[in-house]
Amino acid sequence: MPWFGILGAKKEVPSARPVLPKITLTSETLNSLIQDLKQGLPVVKHGRMGFAHEKLLSLGQGDTALTYAPSKKGTPRILLKDIQEIRREHRTQVFQCSWSRGKAVRRHCFSLVLKSGETLDLELGSEEAVNELSQAITYLQKTVEQVYKTEPHKMRLLELWLDADVDGSKALSVQEVTTTVRKLNIGIEKRALKALFAHHDRDLNGFYDFDEFAELYSDLSFKPEAALLFRLYAHTDLNFMTISEFTAFMRTEQGELRWTDDSSLEVLRALRVSLENNRLAFTLGQFTTYLLDPERNSAWNRDHLKVFQDMDQPMVNYFINSSHNTYLSGDQLQSESKTEMYQLSLIRGCRSVEIDCWDGPDGEPIVYHGYTRTTKILFKDVIETIGRYAFETSPYPVSLSLEVHTSVAQQGKMAHYMKTILGEKLAPCVHNTPNTSPWTLTPEKLKHKVLVKAKMFPIATLEEVIPKSPHAPDAPASRISFSTAAVTATPAPAGSALTLGTTPNPGARARVG
Numbered sequence: 001m002p003w004f005g006i007l008g009a010k011k012e013v014p015s016a017r018p019v020l021p022k023i024t025l026t027s028e029t030l031n032s033l034i035q036d037l038k039q040g041l042p043v044v045k046h047g048r049m050g051f052a053h054e055k056l057l058s059l060g061q062g063d064t065a066l067t068y069a070p071s072k073k074g075t076p077r078i079l080l081k082d083i084q085e086i087r088r089e090h091r092t093q094v095f096q097c098s099w100s101r102g103k104a105v106r107r108h109c110f111s112l113v114l115k116s117g118e119t120l121d122l123e124l125g126s127e128e129a130v131n132e133l134s135q136a137i138t139y140l141q142k143t144v145e146q147v148y149k150t151e152p153h154k155m156r157l158l159e160l161w162l163d164a165d166v167d168g169s170k171a172l173s174v175q176e177v178t179t180t181v182r183k184l185n186i187g188i189e190k191r192a193l194k195a196l197f198a199h200h201d202r203d204l205n206g207f208y209d210f211d212e213f214a215e216l217y218s219d220l221s222f223k224p225e226a227a228l229l230f231r232l233y234a235h236t237d238l239n240f241m242t243i244s245e246f247t248a249f250m251r252t253e254q255g256e257l258r259w260t261d262d263s264s265l266e267v268l269r270a271l272r273v274s275l276e277n278n279r280l281a282f283t284l285g286q287f288t289t290y291l292l293d294p295e296r297n298s299a300w301n302r303d304h305l306k307v308f309q310d311m312d313q314p315m316v317n318y319f320i321n322s323s324h325n326t327y328l329s330g331d332q333l334q335s336e337s338k339t340e341m342y343q344l345s346l347i348r349g350c351r352s353v354e355i356d357c358w359d360g361p362d363g364e365p366i367v368y369h370g371y372t373r374t375t376k377i378l379f380k381d382v383i384e385t386i387g388r389y390a391f392e393t394s395p396y397p398v399s400l401s402l403e404v405h406t407s408v409a410q411q412g413k414m415a416h417y418m419k420t421i422l423g424e425k426l427a428p429c430v431h432n433t434p435n436t437s438p439w440t441l442t443p444e445k446l447k448h449k450v451l452v453k454a455k456m457f458p459i460a461t462l463e464e465v466i467p468k469s470p471h472a473p474d475a476p477a478s479r480i481s482f483s484t485a486a487v488t489a490t491p492a493p494a495g496s497a498l499t500l501g502t503t504p505n506p507g508a509r510a511r512v513g
Helices: 027-039 093-100 127-150 152-164 174-183 190-200 210-220 224-233 243-252 261-270 284-291 340-347 379-389 408-425
Strands: 041-046 052-060 065-069 077-079 083-088 109-114 119-123 279-282 352-358 398-404 450-455
Touching (some): 027 041, 027 052, 041 093, 152 174, 152 210, 174 190, 174 210, 261 279, 279 284
């Protein structure tokens, strides 16, 4: 891709699950690398405009983030918990730009892809250095992620404290604390906040360390409603709520009739409650933390996080999570067409994607929004992306909605790519399968299958076309249905339509996700 095609590039599409290298280094090597990171490692950072600058990459902020300097943006921070992928070589738009301008050595490059899609694109002096640093970052990411799971409240506090420490002094001034409190939308008068600040400033130096900030935060986040509930159920000791008392609270107040003492124990372990006064129990702070936890105490029915509906009904009984002009990253007139948009849609649970197919150069069908200035991508690349990500989020069938404007020869090329790339993932044709009709196809039966739908083309079969491709004579732009692993088309009246796995009624809609 020419470098000028990357200018102003959009964000990357991160994978649905973390994609990080396997750690093969010894503990000694890892510890040595981490110490080097704390001191600062020289790297070359590549930017979106194709420029490269030398930086010092460092591990900081309580070993929870990577920073680099110098920078016009102050001290940019990449939280380790936000790293979703470590991509090797030139697999981001930034590196495609740098490579096209001869600015980077392919094997010396790697990119940190964040959950937001932002990237940090780095080049080192050797492939060995890339291997070692990427493994060290993976180790740090997994370590931080584990701490977030076991001590979420503490890590949330640490995040707030680091955000508030604008000047990096490891101590918070009155102004920094005031700014943070305002961001948290805590309703407290300035005079009352200053009084609280003075109360928790134990060493009377006018600044807060982390422990003092944690005490202040605890006071500010005190919830009288939670205290009332706590006192209502903490019969044995007003300062502690036992396992059985917490179970009673969950059953009575929360309506969790199937809640048991074992369930309460799981919550206690998750919150790392320690043995106090020879018993395992909640303090008021831990009880409040649980009530405010969006994961453990969500209003959402957790049974519904997995499929709980009957998935053995005919396909026409469901609504389908669908995407229109899936390939476009922006508007329909002059935006970029990207294979990554198919990846993003499928990862988000979309089960029906659209592919607008047109004749391309060198006999290769292309995908774009016809008669506009949108950019073009190869049909083959789209199918490869779909084959890779179709079932990463959901096992239920994916429907390819083809809008075909290609010649017969390039239709043959399309059929060839779908057969060879998707292979066994292609659903069998209804017409070629005994005792099968659209009414017998269900989401459960079609798990891990790709359905292909399009307007029927009134010729015998595409098998006759494929051997002639790419030398078959051009034909007027037509629409055809490749609805089978064999990729054949059944003769039908001009203008008729068939959607594999649904009713012959073209107006019917379904949802599978």
